Amino acid sequence: MLDGGDIDWISEAVEIVEQSQGQPWRVAFAAFDAFPVHPRNLRALRVGLARVIGGGRRLTTISRRVREVVLGPPALDIDARAARIASAAAQLGVVEDEIDALLFMDLPGERRIVLKHGRPNEIEIAAFANVALIQRALYRAHRVTVWLWGDDGTLLRAALSRGLLVTASHDPETGATMLEIVGPLALFQRTAIYGRALGQLVPLLSASVRFVLELETTHWRSRLESRRESPVLLPLAPIDRRGTYEPTRLARALVRFDPTMQILIGPSPIITATSILCPDLEVVHHGERWSIELVGFWTTDHLATRLAAYANAGIMRVLFCIDEARGCADDETAVFAANVLRYARRIDPAEVVAKLASAKKLTPS
């Protein structure tokens, strides 16, 4: 990981970028190749620079227009080329000397360096570069274990929303929440197909006070384990909208249906000695506090186990919303139908409210 010891060469890279303003980015990148730094860190630096400085498509309209006018049959000598440039400049209303620069200025490899906000900050660049380094390691990972301290459920929800399988537990001795994250296909084989989804979780690591990340990867047919742990320079965690979309939609629908309802989206996980429970919503309705979980694929046993876990955690008012199309075994949910709302395609807020009125409090097992 990049840290304070890397600030000197990052600063040197930033100076090169400053001196190369107006030239294509590839000129600055070519100068970086001479740094006595591992290529992996140079790649990460480029990502960090792109994130901090930005490099989005600029001048697309202008450049494309210039290409339409200028490019055509080959100009085989200096005079023919000059004549075409002059004609194009007149047509476009630009100076002839600008045509060459404008032709490909919008394309990624040819974009010019523009420091709109002045000299970029080395610490910020290093932070985004570290995200890139961890993501790159994760792209080849087939299993990830994360220990988190002070986590509010953000990473767990984000992993689940990306279709990953997560086994969550709590270690009372260390106080850490442990998440084991794989993709479904990784149950059968070592695969790095989920690397990108795993990589998307990296920016959320800084939402925790402390973390340890262990990766299992395959390199040249050898199994490798590697570890990253805080303190690591990382940018502030972004708000992960994707992790809360479905619950957010239900929450909005409930509030529209019953404005007196108080709703908390993504409440803190409930940690017990044996499990971690992550309800999607916490709802206060007529003075009663309810935990609502939007269940993905389910079996009767799965639901029963989770309901028992809530009861044993002292959470007595629980409602599971289950998709009828995602039942994976014979349906024996009648036994606890009072705490289960079945739906097809979309959850009806009226049915949720009706269910809350009739649902029973759980009893500990």
Next chain:
Amino acid sequence: MLCHGSMRIRFDRGTLVLDQQIVDGAVWDPELAAWRVPAARLSEIRARISDNGVRESAVSDTVKPASLADGWKLPELRWYQKAAISAWRDAGERGVIALPTGTGKTLTALGAICALGVATLVLVPTRVLLDQWARAIGEAWSFPVGRLGDGDHQLAPITVSTYASAIDWAPRIGDRFGLVIVDEAHHVGAWCPAEVLEMLVAPARLGLTATPPDDAMAVTRALGPVVYELGVAELVGDALADYDLETVPIQLEPVERAVYREARGRFNAAYAKFQRYAPKSTWRQFVDHSMKSAEGRAAMAAWRASRSVLAFPAGKREKVRQLLARHAGERVLIFTANNATAYEIALEFLVVPMTCDIGRAERAEMLRRFRVGEAPVLVSSQVLDEGLDVPDADVAIIVGGTASARRHVQRIGRVLRPRIGKRARVYEFETQASAEVTTVEQRRRGLRGRQEIEVDLLEPMETSVLTSLEMAAHS
């Protein structure tokens, strides 16, 4: 493992969730209290259920890809296209069809989709091909075509997806298609991860390629074996135009030669040292090793510097000029080693570059201008290599590239679209006294007939394998 009573099959995130362990390799998911297998095993599971005599009514199987409505307008297929589809169907609707570039693999695939009549997912490597396939399907079929990639997220009974988008989408949509087609199928196992295909239930699988890979294990496992194959040599004069291939020797100028020698010398010294340390190592292993030391990184920098000299030296610049003058008015494709050289040529001669950085609408306009002759020269490093439906061109100038025989065959294929009276010209630049001489020789292997290539491949094999092959040849 017997299936008793009733059975449930559900699709979840690229896997099938089963309430019984009906096949080997099923893994117990304790969280869900059910069994999981990769989605691609659906056919096997259904066969096992049937073998066990379980009634269809007792199976709750929600994995049912849709059938296609009838709405096809296909042109008449050529003899080899019909033969290819027939061979594929005879092979159980699983396998790879290998036909040279420009012989209508897309149309062959459309014929297969029409014949099967089931919802189909087409996987392509690039956004350019995504666009091309969507248009080709749209011209032949009356209904909307889905697109995943290049900013689009639309699903339809026939959907085209880039490999990259398929990685994200396969877990969600893997149960919707009865046929999956992989264009440029030689990429399976690499650019197109085999896991994507494991997450799809589609029992019917078709791979398309101009050049099957030497190591075909990943492709065979994911799609099936090559079921039909024809090479360039077999179709030239029939489905492909005849052509002449000319080597253009290039001399470096003294300054260029000095820079090249110095850089190459530094690289050769480091590479030779590594080879002594690890005699059977591959190029890839050398690259990985070189990243770990300052000396190694300097060697790679020297290698890049030597390649930079060869990319577009003054001698190549002048030859491009001469050839463009010689073929003024004809449609010319220029192939380079990298995008930077493509832009350099475009800037020098004010011709159109075709790279992956160019947006969809602009690409389409460039190809239109090329077709009608307004911009009769296209220059590209990779985009024109694979599958892109380039309008009929007469001349190919290969300024630079890798030693990949596959890529070379595909490049030349770009100018072999047949036309009455057409004889295409291919110019291949070869910088003298440089690594490019070996590069050119290696990539030309792909142009020889199948017989000749097989002989070359046999040479390094062990005697025991050779013996078994000889026996097979005589049986």
